[in-house]
Amino acid sequence: MNDNYAGKTTLISGGAGGIGLALAKEFGSLGMNVVIADIDMVALGTAENELKEAGLNVLACQLDVTDYQQWEQCIAAAQKEFGKLHMVVNNAGVGGIPGKIEDTDHATWRWVIDVNLMGVLYGTQAATPAIKAHGEGGWIINVASMAGMMGVPYSSAYAATKAAVVSMTESWAVELKPHNIHVSALCPAFVKTRIHESLRNKQEKYQTVPSKEKVIDKEKLKKNFNAAAALVESGISTELLAKRVVEALNSGQQYIFSHPNYRQATSYRAALIDGAFDDAQQSELVKHLIDDEIASL
Template sequence: MMNRLNEKVAVVTGGASGMGLSTVIRFLEEGASVVIADFNETTGTAAVEQANRLGYETRVSFIKTDVASESDIVAMLDEAVSRFGHLDVLFNNAGVGGAIGPLTETTTEDWDYTFDVLAKGVFLGLKHGARHMQAQGQGGSIINTASIAGLSGDAGPLVYSAAKAAVISMSKAAAVELAEYRIRVNAICPGFIATPLADGGKPEATRKSFAKSQPWPDYGRGEHIAGAALFLASSDAEFVTGE
């Protein structure tokens, strides 16, 4: 490993499983201290135990967090800074599958729940992560998980697609606003990634389906997203923002 994040402090929301957990491990491997912010206490504890077994017990911590709650986001980021001293990288990655179905049968409850986690959660992370980074005066990197669904529409996942489009737009706007503080903001748009959230309890069938749904002859893995997040978090991406 190249220690590209040596002495950096990172927060990963939705970091207890899937793409988030893969990114947590990659960040730890590259020298960062990492706070796993996740709503699921069971998987969050298991993620910390996994990191501990790999020898990272002094550099990893779990904080139970509802990303749709502003008070939770504020408390989590304050605690992260209290534990590790500062905040350099924030990966707003927490997600839900969202409502899938015909537009005419989609409820306002479906809309509110999906947007609360996917869009409001990113907004709150951006808002309060930026406040910490501005106060520190050392710049930083904020990475948001969007989706290819946010780039083009499709029948069925209308609400999910709309929420992810909002993430892309917020990322671009925040990149412009925060540039003067040397805070970089970028969005990652994953394609078909096999994760516990996506596989619906049928990982093999999901992987085969995902592999057939894109030109590349294989399904995506969390490690693929972790590599992209690492690049955006590191000084290698010093001149990359608004993507």
């Protein structure tokens, strides 16, 4: 067992499958108590049994991450069962529906925002007091994506929420550092999960009937989902990603990357940003600001 993790407790949203379940197994193998929370009760029961059969200390909790009260209930259950909470993994996420911006359904955007963005906010907001309370420090891991570092055409809702998760992580990392709470953004490229099937768990409140003016091309939609599925299936295993997460935590990383080959994409973005600053520095309108002290909020 690893002394950094042994005897401590992690709560993982979306813990009944995919990345969440792989992280539960990995952290459990390091001696952590594991709380898996998920909206899918059938999958949750199966995952709980699997973890128990592996000899891990596990608690299963129903959780719709868009419901703050359910977050509070899960955290209270974790504290009742294991005494303290040291880590929250904001893993639950959805992929939305790929397509052109002009074909975007507003209810779908709201669903993606509420799960991928508000779910991370709720999880962090609810867990932070519990982690602060014992004074031992801990971890907050927010599952973002490489899409949050570079944008993805035809998947703007997903990319926008993942970019927000990266930005929130950067904000909270500074805010919570004095409390010895390490905040990381996990930004993997393709991983073998069921993210392309996330419509299976779409809550009723986000179900809408398309307007008469908006005709859905079902064949085109099927083609888009098939393409997304092929990319996901080409990815790395969730088990490998889980081990990479622990490796990066041990070396103190704020950004956790799984695919070093994507560095060229972020480097291209950085070059564009540098070029834009060069342009501002040469501007007759704003170049006089170059020596101004950077304001600290």
